Amino acid sequence: MTEIDVKQRILAANEAAAAEVRARYRGDGTLVINLISSPGSGKTTLLEKTVARLGGRLRLAAIEGDIATERDADRLRAAGIPARQILTGGACHLDARQVQGALADAAFPPLDVLLIENVGNLICPTSYDLGEDLKVALLSVAEGDDKPFKYPAIFSRARVTVITKVDLLPHVEFDIAAVKEQVSVLNPAGRLLATSARSGEGMAEWCGLLEELLAAKRAART
Amino acid sequence: MTEIDVKQRILAANEAAAAEVRARYRGDGTLVINLISSPGSGKTTLLEKTVARLGGRLRLAAIEGDIATERDADRLRAAGIPARQILTGGACHLDARQVQGALADAAFPPLDVLLIENVGNLICPTSYDLGEDLKVALLSVAEGDDKPFKYPAIFSRARVTVITKVDLLPHVEFDIAAVKEQVSVLNPAGRLLATSARSGEGMAEWCGLLEELLAAKRAART
Numbered sequence: 001m002t003e004i005d006v007k008q009r010i011l012a013a014n015e016a017a018a019a020e021v022r023a024r025y026r027g028d029g030t031l032v033i034n035l036i037s038s039p040g041s042g043k044t045t046l047l048e049k050t051v052a053r054l055g056g057r058l059r060l061a062a063i064e065g066d067i068a069t070e071r072d073a074d075r076l077r078a079a080g081i082p083a084r085q086i087l088t089g090g091a092c093h094l095d096a097r098q099v100q101g102a103l104a105d106a107a108f109p110p111l112d113v114l115l116i117e118n119v120g121n122l123i124c125p126t127s128y129d130l131g132e133d134l135k136v137a138l139l140s141v142a143e144g145d146d147k148p149f150k151y152p153a154i155f156s157r158a159r160v161t162v163i164t165k166v167d168l169l170p171h172v173e174f175d176i177a178a179v180k181e182q183v184s185v186l187n188p189a190g191r192l193l194a195t196s197a198r199s200g201e202g203m204a205e206w207c208g209l210l211e212e213l214l215a216a217k218r219a220a221r222t
Numbered sequence: 223m224t225e226i227d228v229k230q231r232i233l234a235a236n237e238a239a240a241a242e243v244r245a246r247y248r249g250d251g252t253l254v255i256n257l258i259s260s261p262g263s264g265k266t267t268l269l270e271k272t273v274a275r276l277g278g279r280l281r282l283a284a285i286e287g288d289i290a291t292e293r294d295a296d297r298l299r300a301a302g303i304p305a306r307q308i309l310t311g312g313a314c315h316l317d318a319r320q321v322q323g324a325l326a327d328a329a330f331p332p333l334d335v336l337l338i339e340n341v342g343n344l345i346c347p348t349s350y351d352l353g354e355d356l357k358v359a360l361l362s363v364a365e366g367d368d369k370p371f372k373y374p375a376i377f378s379r380a381r382v383t384v385i386t387k388v389d390l391l392p393h394v395e396f397d398i399a400a401v402k403e404q405v406s407v408l409n410p411a412g413r414l415l416a417t418s419a420r421s422g423e424g425m426a427e428w429c430g431l432l433e434e435l436l437a438a439k440r441a442a443r444t
Binding site for chain 1: 224225228231232260261262263288289290291293312314341342343344345346362364365366368369371372373374375387389390393394
């Protein structure tokens with residue numbers, strides 16, 4: 001069996017598990033989000049602030065992917081929602097079977113939105129469908145405005161790109177218009193939001209978008 | 223052949239190529255550095271500033287790894303040194319055979335220091351020896367001070383950790399002492415530097431360390 005055969009077999013097994021996750025949440029209309037970014041772009045912080053704004057009226061839960069440490073799930077539980085950590089033990093992305101295992105172990109109550117935070121990596125998670133409704137790519141302004149063209153796969157596939165840490169814009173070189181241009185080339189239908197968890201800028205738009213996507217999924221069911 | 227067999231075969235082939243790169247540069251005493259970090263931690267900028275400080279007295283060249291775009295090699299050539307881009311076409315790390323191919327194509331003149339900038343990824347590059355003398359891990363203060371324990375493999379193996387963008391410290395939550403503590407647990411012999419390419423802080427120490435390592439390699443040869 002060649003290297004390519006092995007990769008294809010792994011991806012086929014992942015697709016089967018992803019289809020099961022998707023079927024499970026199609027029935028009850030839970031919106032499932034797969035958040036992907038570099039380490040330190042602010043995924044966990046975005047989720048903490050999302051819980052603060054939406055936790056009172058939507059039923060949220062989180063699955064947190066990491067190489068090591070339970071830190072992120074602890075942070076989401078402290079924010080007030082059920083959360084399950086997946087430790088990949090070195091692997092550079094989550095896969096759908098790990099998500100199935102986490103869902104079985106966590107036994108979350110009925111949900112409106114399931115938030116899956118992938119391992120911090122702008123490359124490997126892109127290839128693995130977790131059964132989500134959409135991928136969300138995060139890009140912090142501290143990372144530089146050349147990243148969409150340098151990491152085109154994720155910015156092509158993410159229905160939403162969230163620029164984070166815009167409170168740092170006065171202190172870094174980052175041209176939001178350049179990022180919009182790159183994302184519009186890679187993904188003409190993609191949405192782009194500019195946010196700061198610290199100042200709150202863009203957080204109402206982000207939370208509004210989640211509610212809009214949830215309503216659209218539920219409307220499509222009927 | 224199982225998935226594990228394939229992975230082991232790939233790593234064995236990589237080790238063989240890495241040994242050839244290492245032997246090539248043992249003979250002429252060229253110091254070879256493998257820089258690893260998240261996307262946007264400032265690897266290319268650190269190299270540009272290194273060229274500005276050391277390019278006058280050391281013979282430098284760069285191999286730049288990326289998924290897509292020739293941008294980084296262009297930046298290093300503009301800084302004044304020969305540079306060769308390796309486009310991985312989606313792969314999440316460089317491997318030693320790609321480095322061999324780039325060296326054959328580039329036909330660099332005799333060098334003092336070969337700077338290899340890996341693909342922006344804090345996970346996958348860690349497993350692939352490129353024939354370097356040492357790995358250098360970069361961590362920007364915008365990424366957060368919890369990263370060494372979250373990505374322990376690279377911070378265990380990097381002989382040097384360079385904290386970058388310390389000019390942003392007044393604007394972010396980042397405790398350098400916490401990072402030092404984590405790195406000292408993972409890698410008791412590791413060196414740690416705090417730098418800002420923008421303000422120049424720590425750049426003399428970084429360049430001095432490269433010269434010290436180069437001198438040590440040459441002294442060991444004799």
